[in-house]
Amino acid sequence: MEISRPHLAKPLPSRHNRLRFTLGNLFMFAGVYLLLYVGGIYAQIEYLRYAARGDTNVEAPRVVMRRPPASTVSTNARPQPTIASLPQRERIVSAPASAVTSGQIATEPPDPVRAVHISTVERVVIPSVAIDSKVIEVGWVVEEHDGRQVAVWEVAEYAVGQHRGSANPGEGENIVLAGHVGGYGQVFRDLYYVRPGEEITLYSAGEAYRYVISERLVLDEENAPPEQRAANAKLIGPTGDEMVTLVTCWPPTGNEKFTRRVIVRAFPAP
Structure with a gap:
């Protein structure tokens, strides 16, 4: 006759083991x-980079780098022009140091006529350095600097930004396009490597416009005196002639990161 053995209950886990189990699950x-979360962020960044490419059919990402709200006096809402607000060459001022180090440009606040001008450039292509990007309009934020009002321009994070109020192709004036050399978009990462004689194509209002690069400038910005910064900023002002001015920071890395500007100028192709 088989004698059944009493069932022994398993000992309960100790408090220490329960704590380890709970913490392990939490971690x-x-x-x-x-x-x-991180994967979602990277996926969003990659999608925005894809959307900013000129050869895709999705809407351009309208993400811009702005100044902190605490320093803002007013934003660039489109005012209605008046008879007295005639276009004129803008006065240029030196940028606040914080704007320089973040790769932004500062000028005198543009006049109301420029503020209501509609930007129409949709795409920029530079085959020699494999740049092909959508273009969005970017505006400015007005803030106080040394007792004066200064317009600090926004920079598109992923696409190229056309400065609001700058000309469109065919209007006989300066077409100003700016973009990041670093950051998420890096849209002008290789702009430094263009050479005179190479072509730029702008797409605007359904038409293609060809331009030929005339010069590439590398200018000190962060460590330059105010007069030099003002001269640099003048390059994005009205010129009286049709041209394209492309702007980015340089170099993208190292101890001198973003301390210079790369300025590329191009004129209509013959």
């Missing part, structure tokens, strides 16, 4: 959440 869930 596991936190790791999964962090992985999904």
Whole structure:
């Protein structure tokens, strides 16, 4: 006759083991959440880069780098022009140091006529350095600097930005396009390597416009005196002649990161 043995209950886990189990699960869930969160961020960045490419059919990402709200006096809402607000060559001022180090440009606030001008450039292509990007309009934020009002220009994060109020192709004036050399978009990462004689094509209002690069300038900005910064900024002002002015920072890395400007100028192709 078989004698049954009494069933012995498993000992309950100790408080220390329960704590380890709970913490292990918490860390596991936190790791999964962090992985999904970071993965989502990278996926969004890659999508925005894709959307900014000129050869895609999705809408251009209208993401811009702006100045902190605390320093803002007013933003660039489109005012209605008046008879007295005639176009004129803008006065140029030196940029606040914080704007320079972040790669932004400062000028006198543009006049109301320029503020209501509609930008129409949609795409810029520079085959020699494999640049092909959508273009969005960018404006400015007005702030106080040394007792004066200064317009600090926004910079498109992923696409190229056409300065609001700058000319469109065929209007006989300066077409100003700016973009990041670093950051997420890096749209003008290779602009430094263009050479005179190479072509730029702008697409505007359904038409293609060809331009030939005449010069590429590398100018000191962060460590330059105010007069030099003002002269640099003058290059994005009205010129009286049709041209394209492309602007970015240089170099993208190192101890002198973003301390210079690369300015590329191009004129209509013959």
